[in-house]
Amino acid sequence: MNVVITPAMLGQVVVSGILAGALYAMVALGLALIFGVMRVINIAHGPLLMLGAYTTFFLYQALGLNPYHSVPITMLVLFALGALLQRTLVFRVVDAPELSSLLLTFGISIALVNLAQLAFTSNLRAIEYATGSYTLGPLAFSKSRLIAFAVAAALTGLAFLFLQRTRLGKAIRATSQSREVAMVCGVDVRRIHLITFGVAAALAGAGGALVSVIVAIQPEMGQIWTFKSFLVIVLGGAGNYPGALLGGVLLGLVEQIASLFLTTQLSEAVAYILLVVILLVRPTGLLGGRQT
Amino acid sequence: MRLTARIALIVGVIVAASTLPAVGQQGPIRIGASLSLTGSYAKLGGNQHEGYKLCERDLNAKGGLLGRKVEFVVYDDQSAPPTAVRLYEKLITEDRVDGVMGPYSSPVTEAAANVTEKYKKVMVSPLAATTSIFRKGRKYLFMVISPAEGYLEGLVDIAAKRGLKTVAVVNEDTLFSKAAAAGAVELAKKRGLQVVYQEAYPKGNTDFSALLTKVKSLNPDVIAAATYFDDAVALTRQMKELNVNPRMYGVTVGGDLPEFYETLKQNAEYIYGATQWEPSLPYPGQKEFLDAYKKEFGHEPSYHSAAGYAGCVVYAEGVKRAGSLDSDKVRETLLKLETRTMFGDYKVDGDGFQLAHKMALFQWQDGKKHTVWPDELASAKTRFPTPSWTQR
Amino acid sequence: MRPRTAFRVGLVLLVAALAAYPAVGTGYGVRAMLQIFMWVALAASWNLISGLTGYVSFGHVAFFGAGAYTGAILITSAGWSWPAAALAGGLGACVVALVIGYPCLRLKGPYFAIAMLGLNEVLRALVSYFEGLTGGGNGISLPTLEATVPVYYAMGVAAAAVTLLAYLVITSRFGLRLMTIREDEVAAEAMGIDTARHKLYAFLLSAAGPGIVGALAARDQGYIEPISVFPLATTITMIVMVLFGGKGTVWGPVLGAVVLFVSQELVWARFPYLHQLLFGSIIVAVVLLMPRGVLGLLQQKYHLPRTI
Numbered sequence: 001m002n003v004v005i006t007p008a009m010l011g012q013v014v015v016s017g018i019l020a021g022a023l024y025a026m027v028a029l030g031l032a033l034i035f036g037v038m039r040v041i042n043i044a045h046g047p048l049l050m051l052g053a054y055t056t057f058f059l060y061q062a063l064g065l066n067p068y069h070s071v072p073i074t075m076l077v078l079f080a081l082g083a084l085l086q087r088t089l090v091f092r093v094v095d096a097p098e099l100s101s102l103l104l105t106f107g108i109s110i111a112l113v114n115l116a117q118l119a120f121t122s123n124l125r126a127i128e129y130a131t132g133s134y135t136l137g138p139l140a141f142s143k144s145r146l147i148a149f150a151v152a153a154a155l156t157g158l159a160f161l162f163l164q165r166t167r168l169g170k171a172i173r174a175t176s177q178s179r180e181v182a183m184v185c186g187v188d189v190r191r192i193h194l195i196t197f198g199v200a201a202a203l204a205g206a207g208g209a210l211v212s213v214i215v216a217i218q219p220e221m222g223q224i225w226t227f228k229s230f231l232v233i234v235l236g237g238a239g240n241y242p243g244a245l246l247g248g249v250l251l252g253l254v255e256q257i258a259s260l261f262l263t264t265q266l267s268e269a270v271a272y273i274l275l276v277v278i279l280l281v282r283p284t285g286l287l288g289g290r291q292t
Numbered sequence: 293m294r295l296t297a298r299i300a301l302i303v304g305v306i307v308a309a310s311t312l313p314a315v316g317q318q319g320p321i322r323i324g325a326s327l328s329l330t331g332s333y334a335k336l337g338g339n340q341h342e343g344y345k346l347c348e349r350d351l352n353a354k355g356g357l358l359g360r361k362v363e364f365v366v367y368d369d370q371s372a373p374p375t376a377v378r379l380y381e382k383l384i385t386e387d388r389v390d391g392v393m394g395p396y397s398s399p400v401t402e403a404a405a406n407v408t409e410k411y412k413k414v415m416v417s418p419l420a421a422t423t424s425i426f427r428k429g430r431k432y433l434f435m436v437i438s439p440a441e442g443y444l445e446g447l448v449d450i451a452a453k454r455g456l457k458t459v460a461v462v463n464e465d466t467l468f469s470k471a472a473a474a475g476a477v478e479l480a481k482k483r484g485l486q487v488v489y490q491e492a493y494p495k496g497n498t499d500f501s502a503l504l505t506k507v508k509s510l511n512p513d514v515i516a517a518a519t520y521f522d523d524a525v526a527l528t529r530q531m532k533e534l535n536v537n538p539r540m541y542g543v544t545v546g547g548d549l550p551e552f553y554e555t556l557k558q559n560a561e562y563i564y565g566a567t568q569w570e571p572s573l574p575y576p577g578q579k580e581f582l583d584a585y586k587k588e589f590g591h592e593p594s595y596h597s598a599a600g601y602a603g604c605v606v607y608a609e610g611v612k613r614a615g616s617l618d619s620d621k622v623r624e625t626l627l628k629l630e631t632r633t634m635f636g637d638y639k640v641d642g643d644g645f646q647l648a649h650k651m652a653l654f655q656w657q658d659g660k661k662h663t664v665w666p667d668e669l670a671s672a673k674t675r676f677p678t679p680s681w682t683q684r
Numbered sequence: 685m686r687p688r689t690a691f692r693v694g695l696v697l698l699v700a701a702l703a704a705y706p707a708v709g710t711g712y713g714v715r716a717m718l719q720i721f722m723w724v725a726l727a728a729s730w731n732l733i734s735g736l737t738g739y740v741s742f743g744h745v746a747f748f749g750a751g752a753y754t755g756a757i758l759i760t761s762a763g764w765s766w767p768a769a770a771l772a773g774g775l776g777a778c779v780v781a782l783v784i785g786y787p788c789l790r791l792k793g794p795y796f797a798i799a800m801l802g803l804n805e806v807l808r809a810l811v812s813y814f815e816g817l818t819g820g821g822n823g824i825s826l827p828t829l830e831a832t833v834p835v836y837y838a839m840g841v842a843a844a845a846v847t848l849l850a851y852l853v854i855t856s857r858f859g860l861r862l863m864t865i866r867e868d869e870v871a872a873e874a875m876g877i878d879t880a881r882h883k884l885y886a887f888l889l890s891a892a893g894p895g896i897v898g899a900l901a902a903r904d905q906g907y908i909e910p911i912s913v914f915p916l917a918t919t920i921t922m923i924v925m926v927l928f929g930g931k932g933t934v935w936g937p938v939l940g941a942v943v944l945f946v947s948q949e950l951v952w953a954r955f956p957y958l959h960q961l962l963f964g965s966i967i968v969a970v971v972l973l974m975p976r977g978v979l980g981l982l983q984q985k986y987h988l989p990r991t992i
């Protein structure tokens with residue numbers, strides 16, 4: 001219908017897109033880590049986010065814990081869960097053809113959703129916290145999304161520092177560049193895999209904690225995040241960690257702007273079409289340098 | 293190769309064995325239904341299931357039906373129409389149930405009704421509200437709740453009486469919500485309101501920033517949203533964030549659940565919600581139903597629970613009056629039946645389309661749902677207009 | 685009898701039994717068998733592209749959905765008979781495959797898988813958006829028609845045709861070239877195989893079957909909506925069936941479709957709150973314990989020919 005799009009409106013959706021983008025980037029960074037280090041496409045990434053949201057919810061409900069304070073706890077819980085999954089199941093498909101990892105993690109994914117349904121029931125839950133927004137001129141900055149942006153940006157930054165500066169982080173990057181060389185250099189590759197999956201799950205868990213105050217919490221909330229993370233890492237270049245940041249913000253902006261000029265209905269299609277076009281022009285993503 | 297032959301043989305045997313008909317049973321009257329126990333409608337389908345369970349219990353407490361006990365056979369269709377089609381076929385031809393009751397939601401009913409029609413089974417479908425389902429010449433399908441198109445009638449009616457001028461309609465892009473939105477647009481035009489914006493968003497959408505930015509720029513007096521739960525919550529939160537201030541804002545499904553208020557707390561105040569039923573409505577047997585339900589399941593019923601219960605009661609009444617489980621006799625009875633249950637009135641036209649049941653509109657006021665429309669059922673006055681978010 | 689003869693006799697008997705089945709089976713039995721046929725056709729089709737070339741089509745349900753919508757639109761708006769609409773559904777799916785296969789088959793490994801996944805989402809969004817043609821979220825409700833038994837035969841023929849096609853491809857030089865691509869695409873190229881063209885042909889062949897059965901399924905269910913004809917779970921189910929039976933074989937997808945569908949109906953439909961968990965566990969078990977599938981294991985153990 002005849003909506004006249006003003007610069008203020010465009011500004012508003014750009015704000016929304018960037019705020020959403022940081023969260024996308026953080027969650028997708030987990031997926032990118034797993035893919036980069038192990039060549040595993042983790043479809044269970046979204047369900048891990050869902051478990052993070054539930055963890056936060058129950059901490060809030062049982063202990064009255066501020067959802068933002070429980071981010072570290074949620075991350076620890078998810079780290080443990082991620083490491084457990086890696087230790088018991090996922091390690092078997094490391095380096096297997098992508099079909100094995102896709103299927104295995106899909107199996108884990110639907111099992112997790114079903115378990116969540118059994119354990120938490122399909123009751124609709126949500127946390128009422130930090131509603132409303134800060135305004136700056138004509139622009140509104142949603143409180144919950146702004147905090148999510150800040151926390152996600154900080155955690156993503158920490159993750160980069162960890163990867164760049166620490167010995168462990170360097171070992172992870174080394175493993176993702178060449179497993180053999182890393183092994184020769186004395187890196188315990190199995191341990192690296194365990195930690196990688198744990199860190200990735202923790203990032204998904206943090207994402208869950210942050211969205212628990214934005215959307216309703218239910219067992220099936222995660223799937224959409226798996227899809228979004230795919231988009232982000234492929235847009236940015238799979239296995240390229242800074243690429244996740246670019247991909248996240250890009251996805252956020254594309255979704256919002258497409259929703260504004262077209263409809264919400266088409267925004268997802270636009271994002272995927274962009275993905276395919278980028279892949280065709282640069283088969284390994286925008287910042288992807290290495291051929292797999 | 294011999295092994296392959298053997299495998300082929302074994303497979304053949306398994307296939308054959310799997311399709312042997314089940315042995316017919318005597319004894320209780322078995323009523324089959326497929327419900328959305330998992331999948332995207334799990335919560336609401338689960339409420340409906342509880343309605344069926346309570347009805348089963350109550351019927352048996354009163355000596356059953358036609359002197360026989362009643363027993364429900366329920367499967368899970370995972371909220372997917374193709375699965376429901378198969379399950380109804382199974383219920384009717386394998387399990388040989390004596391009767392069937394409807395599934396949850398319009399899309400699932402639309403698909404499943406093809407099967408029940410084929411076998412000429414009466415299906416009272418308590419949670420299918422889309423008119424088109426009942427206007428396809430189906431003979432054995434019966435409607436209990438008011439049609440989707442009328443969900444937002446109360447909202448539009450109040451808006452028109454209050455002299456409001458413009459309305460924006462948004463909806464989830466699924467069968468029921470689309471019908472509710474189309475109905476709202478139709479009613480609004482009829483009442484002289486101008487529909488300034490309309491947009492459908494995909495199922496599962498939780499980010500409404502861009503949509504609401506557009507709506508805000510048009511500054512409509514009324515926002516009418518055809519929703520389920522998750523989207524209703526997200527939409528409300530983002531309306532506050534983006535400071536979108538209609539003078540009336542109403543939702544369809546989800547707004548009536550206690551979780552809606554628990555989730556949004558004071559932000560749910562002033563929001564209107566369409567409902568098929570409220571515990572506070574003065575229908576016969578209401579108190580007994582509420583007490584029994586709370587005792588049995590430990591929480592309040594939603595209108596889905598109540599509709600499930602009432603649908604089952606209506607079907608049982610039809611069987612009782614027909615004195616038989618025969619589809620054509622029950623059909624005749626149900627076509628003529630006029631009754632009032634704890635859910636409200638029941639009376640259908642020749643298509644099985646519901647005529648008598650009334651929608652209600654409530655408003656969240658001080659943490660409680662108060663019925664504000666229609667006037668004869670109203671328990672409180674509307675708090676009008678909805679103040680802007682900054683002035684609460 | 686020599687095993688080969690025994691196998692052929694068994695096959696003929698099986699076909700005869702299946703042809704006679706609607707006369708004796710219950711309505712549900714017929715519909716369940718119809719579903720088995722559908723899954724056989726879907727799994728065998730997926731096997732044609734992914735089992736043979738190794739390109740994981742992670743959005744194969746897109747062709748099923750494309751066929752379902754093509755068929756349903758032709759039946760409701762153009763008044764076509766359903767058998768003609770089913771063939772058109774296959775054609776429609778091939779057109780989609782041509783449009784997306786030409787560019788996307790250049791992508792490698794996981795990128796191809798994700799692109800296919802994305803294209804399925806695009807198709808679903810487009811179908812929802814162009815509601816003038818597709819009814820959008822309202823879906824399409826087909827005119828009532830009691831055709832379960834004819835559709836049963838049509839579905840059976842479709843399943844047999846796809847299986848036969850798989851047999852012809854796998855035993856041909858074309859099939860060998862496809863498998864060469866799977867093992868080493870660069871080497872295949874060096875050997876003078878026009879890989880792009882071969883992959884595209886395989887992709888087109890793999891799209892036709894799902895298109896046809898999609899249209900048949902639409903006719904049979906009488907109602908389709910975007911969410912129910914483009915689900916990722918359908919793609920995954922096809923893949924698990926192929927993997928269970930043995931990928932790259934003729935009979936593997938058939939075996940996988942039958943065993944998985946039957947166990948789903950018999951066993952885990954009884955546990956409404958657990959079936960996803962059970963299905964998930966089965967997927968995990970198949971991937972970890974028998975990645976080569978039943979026939980793969982048998983081939984290895986008994987030195988069976990590659991072309992079973």
